[in-house]
């Protein structure tokens with residue numbers, strides 16, 4: 001299996017099959033869901049990353065290709081970019097792989113708070129408005145935000161169920177981030193979410 005720490009950012013990372021029987025029951029996870037801003041710098045292992053992305057917006061119905069979070073008109077317009085220490089990747093749910101975007105550590109660009117460059121994973125939710133055919137601009141704004149929010153809550157619950165730390169973040173330099181991800185004008189960065197192991201204080 002590819003090791004996250006030694007893998008090259010120019011090659012796709014094949015994620016191991018997600019562990020579908022792991023974690024706490026939903027009602028327990030709901031009790032534990034919270035935002036945490038103290039992260040250990042330890043990198044997440046590939047299995048955790050695989051489980052996390054499946055929970056976030058993976059495919060849960062192979063026949064239809066539908067996902068663990070709902071999306072307006074099933075447009076599935078939210079892409080998840082994954083900013084790691086050794087590079088930036090795009091989650092491809094169909095193949096359950098991480099596609100390389102660049103070999104740069106852009107974690108710092110994903111927010112203005114000190115922990116974003118220390119925490120191992122920053123998820124970046126990007127809406128591709130090109131996929132939202134026939135929606136007017138107002139609905140594109142609202143629906144893509146709602147869809148990203150559903151993914152955000154999946155991540156919160158997954159983290160609660162696995163004793164991982166997470167916080168959603170709406171404050172970041174949109175322009176710098178869009179440039180680093182080579183986004184076109186119809187691709188909108190909606191939200192970032194930091195994930196990692198909680199720092200033991």
Ligand SMILES: Cc1cc2nc3c(=O)[nH]c(=O)nc-3n(C[C@H](O)[C@H](O)[C@H](O)COP(=O)(O)O)c2cc1C
Pocket residue numbers: 033034035036037113167168169170171191
């Ligand atoms: C859309 C959105 C944007 C947020 N932006 C930030 C942020 O930029 N920085 C931050 O530390 N927390 C951010 N948060 C986390 C909230 O501050 C947090 O959810 C709130 O204080 C309630 O705490 P809880 O999540 O532990 O219940 C954001 C949450 C949401 C839903």
